Amino acid sequence: MSKIESALDKTVAKLPLLKGWVMSRLCKVWQKISPAFSRLHKIDYASTKSFVIKYKWRLLILAIILFAGSKAYDHFFPASKKQGGGVQTITSIVTEKKDIPLVIEATGNIVSNSIVDIRPMVTNKVEKIHIKDGQEVKEGELLFTLDNRTDTANYEKLKALADDAQKQYQRAKELVGKNFISKAGLETALANAKSAQAAADAARVQLSFDFIRSPINGKAGIINVFPGTLVQASNTVISATNASSTSTTSSMVTITQLNPINVQFVIPEKDIPVLLESKQSDVPMKVQVTVGNNTQRVFNGEVIVVDNQIDPQIAAVRVKAQIPNEKYELLPGQFARVSLNANTLKDVIAIPSEAIVMNPKGRLVYVVDKDDKVMPKPITVSYEYQGTSVVNGLEPGQRIVVEGKQNLRAGSKVREAKPANAPAAQTK
Template sequence: MSRFWKIALIVVAVIVVGAVGFRLLRKPATEDGAQGQQSGQKQGQDGKGQDTPVPVTVEPVVKQDVPVYLTALGTVQALNTVTINPQVSGQMLSINFKEGQEVKKGDLLAQIDPRTFQAAYDQASAKQEQDEAQLSTAQSTLKRNDALVAKGYVAQLDMDTFRNNVANLTATVAADRAAVRSAKVNLDYTRIISPIDGVAGIRNVDPGNVVTTTTSVVTLTQIHPIYVTFSLPEQNLDMVRKAAGVGDALEVLALDRADAHTIAGDGQLNVIDNQIDTTTGTFKLRSIFQNTTGDLWPGQFVNVRLKVRTVNGGLVIPAQSVQRGPDGDYVYLVQQDQTVKMQAVKVAGEVGDSHVMIGAGLALADKVVTEGQFRLKPGSKVKALKPGEVPTAPTAAEVDKAKKRAQQGGGGRRG
């Protein structure tokens, strides 16, 4: 083979190798370009999606008078608690109440065998009548002889004896009357009477038992009205004392342990204790409730709200509009161009079960998002729905996206 053909074969081989290499290198670049184009289209679609308004429920900031409450855990206590003990000893004939029954002052609770005490009363009465008869005779004798002294028929010494006899019998009759009253009291004590209006507890004796003055028959608790005691931190003392010194008694509410509903709302502050507990740094207060329906029960734990003042013209928004982020509380504030921004707020207190009062961060008539916040981020366009309307249900993808965004940003709904 000549030198010319050798050179030609080498050139052809180089061209073939170059063509193959070029094709291999060009294919990935083409695929990357296609993927880049698809990604760009997707981004374009996402950008277009961001321009689509997000339907959310919006409510304006309103102004209203807001009561300010101090809250505490309270204990219900009976107005009066009386343990019924017999005042005389004897056999219990009957129990005249049912356990758990409401009794009135003066109601018969139990009856002790009265026969012994009736006999003692009758004996004392007879003794009184006997001594009264003797006194009457002595008085008549004194009167007759007094008329004969002037005529000299009766000696003065005898008259002194007559007078002393009358005085002695008068004292005896007085003692008899006292003995009758004592016997009557003991006889009356055989009827055990309720000293208060209250609820009867579980009885401790049965008919037929012999009871003494140390025997506990039953305990009565007065629940109409009823007390609720609670404690507050000592830094609230001046506020409470100043509020209590102005106008009517302070209003007190009693709520269940979950703060879900009001048990009694007619309470009034009754007493502020005269000292601070140095071990806990708190002071004790007592409120009184009429408790006409019996919803409050002795020993019950309740949440107490003490109204100390009213803020006139407070700014109020729904509680569900407030979110909690890593930097504190915030709301989504709707701006003039119908986009939203995260607005930091300071919550000054609760207003009922569904609203809060804002101390800073918002102005009257500002509009905040109350439903649909999980779809939003700063700058999102929104479609405002009327109060009471609910945005359309989110898709599963939107929910997952909102969860990821909350996890990454550390934010979430206000608890």
């Protein structure tokens, strides 16, 4: 320490000599340039113009050198360093690994799980209607009764003939045992019995067409026929509308299964690999559905089928999910927005998307070191959803700037806008 103190004393002693030397040099420089200042009043426009024309290339080169030097100085000595690094207020978080659901957004429509148009199998007149508009019906429940008098009479006649043919066959069996008739006569009696029974069975089926029952559990729509309406065995119920009567050209009634109900949507081709990978696992894919403009009411369901081919016109695959609908809040045809949880990204770094800065070289974030100085860190984004980005290039425990990054440069000094909270995902 004594050597250092003696050196400092010698340096301080020489300061007056150094000051005198600097002042003498400045006086000599002033003596050289003072005549030039005295001649400034003689400079006019003509002399200035001739000087510029004569040395224009030298002046241009000098300007380029000065400009390049200024830019180089700003690059190697940023404002934050030259001015002492003014402290900027920021908000930051500490990165951590977490599981992020991989969500695919899509749009589609609500569709019925099962829908049946009730149409007649025979041409006949409606005798009785057993249901009302909008009524819930069970599978096998009687919906309509047609005029069955002719079919009933035909069935009873053929049933009687079948019973008689069966008796004749039994009598023929007894006579064969006594050798009163040949075996050929027995075979003829058997054929007659079978033929008569088949005719009776066909008549019974024909009679059943007069009693129209629901093939599924569901809810009936608007009934389009009335007692006395003539319905035909065709694809449509033929009728007309005029001033005295009302009729329709659609089905007698439509039965729609509303609980559960389905939503059908399409997934872009780029997301199909993720979708198929999730389908192969035993865990069902979950969906969240909103309909119309009501985004507050969310319906939860599961994917039941992914189509086995891609539609080349739209480069997408159709997907169908099923949703419970006990209160009948969903109806077929409604527009639906679907969020499909296709997979879960395990142990990834997820940060707020607003922390990412875009520049010509790509994306980066500002990392704060232990001295509260920031440095840019290049990153890549592998997935982004609703303000959260899954990134590569960061490690757990790094503190990154979220807000206040607009004027930051490498080496900028920062301070936190508010006190840090203990959890890593909170502001630090």
